[in-house]
Amino acid sequence: MQSNRYKAMDKRAFKDQAYTEISRITKALSGPARLEIIDFIANGPKSVEEIARQTALNIANASQHLQVLRKERLVKTTRKGNFVYYSLASEEVYYVWKSLRDLTLNTSPIVSQLLTETRNAYEIPEPVVWEDVKGRNDVFLLDVRPKDEFEKGSMANAVSLPLDELTDKLDIIPRDKMVLTYCRGMFCFYADEAVQLLQSKGYNARRLEEGVLDVKETDK
Amino acid sequence: MQSNRYKAMDKRAFKDQAYTEISRITKALSGPARLEIIDFIANGPKSVEEIARQTALNIANASQHLQVLRKERLVKTTRKGNFVYYSLASEEVYYVWKSLRDLTLNTSPIVSQLLTETRNAYEIPEPVVWEDVKGRNDVFLLDVRPKDEFEKGSMANAVSLPLDELTDKLDIIPRDKMVLTYCRGMFCFYADEAVQLLQSKGYNARRLEEGVLDVKETDK
């Protein structure tokens, strides 16, 4: 009781600590490398090796970044055989990432500019936004991510055909529908590469701007 | 064309720049002082002086922090007479703040702990969550923030009675209903102070855990 009195916080001290705590977590996410890691592992558990390869970091460095995220409990790990798999600790982590990304897209036009520039450089056609096509039934939804990511969760009625199997299994794609590809999200080019391939084979193909995690209509 | 080729970005370069851009914006928000500023001015435009007072910073320092936010276009300013009023540049900024706050509340129990400790120290009763009371019609919703914040936007059916006018105008509060006070949000103690006052006058009063901005049922 008495000791409670002494420890008792005034309101200013509480605020200082509360905002500092939120600040700590914000700083833990705030490096480019860690933002990219979060964007990546949101699609499913990944080993340190995969994360390092995807983000072009060396392994020790990727591990360091993962420790920073783990210290703040933003990611969790599971071990399978020899590998440690990292994934997001909660949905809230993804919401933060998503809101930061959307804020940036609205606030500084640079990212969207760079994105279209990059697409132009590769002669990739403009993406289609989900809002414009979600009602239609003359489209064929194609998930070109690795199988395990598809199985963890996919868009409703989507068919899985990972990018590297695309050439072999073209026959499962109908020629009378518009093929809509999608992948991990706005900053992932798998869907664009798929579109290029499909168009070169005479399909009517476009990519979806959003990824699975940005859209409500999902399975699982 | 040619020059486009040379400037053309490869995918890795795009990613580096995109995540770096998001990182820049994230770092701009990530200090405790700036998080508090955002939380504060979300309720309405505030002068530098008010912001400095609220956050216990000196004026020069508060201004510095505001410049950081302005450089990243997270806040906007209007001038009235001698004063410059700062407010959030867009709703997205608030969403980011909200998602960071909610992530922290879920991820590290410290903040909630400190909050209840502080309330205990002042012998403030436990808050009520909106979800539990929003259907009921035997409650009297009381907005104890300054008038201008109320006018900018309030909860549906709420009555405005700023904290410092409360003692004078007690007669407008019905005695047969439960009085529910609310203010700027979870880290604001105005509503708690109002509850203490009201309870001492024999009212059945509780505070709402959430603030206006966390609840859907609002006017304006």
Place this chain on the structure above:
DNA sequence: ATTCTATTCTAGTATTCTATTGAATTGTTT
């Protein structure tokens, strides 16, 4: 038990950023 392999830790470095404040300055109002 040993070997193997993926991951983590340690330590060091160089760099960059941080918040803060008093004083000088700008710009507005009266």
Place this chain on the structure above:
DNA sequence: AAACAATTCAATAGAATACTAGAATAGAAT
């Protein structure tokens, strides 16, 4: 011109950053 709010400047001290190489660890496979 005087008063006032806000901004900028300059300087400080301290902390945090990302990264890397090499050693250490911890499980799994043999």
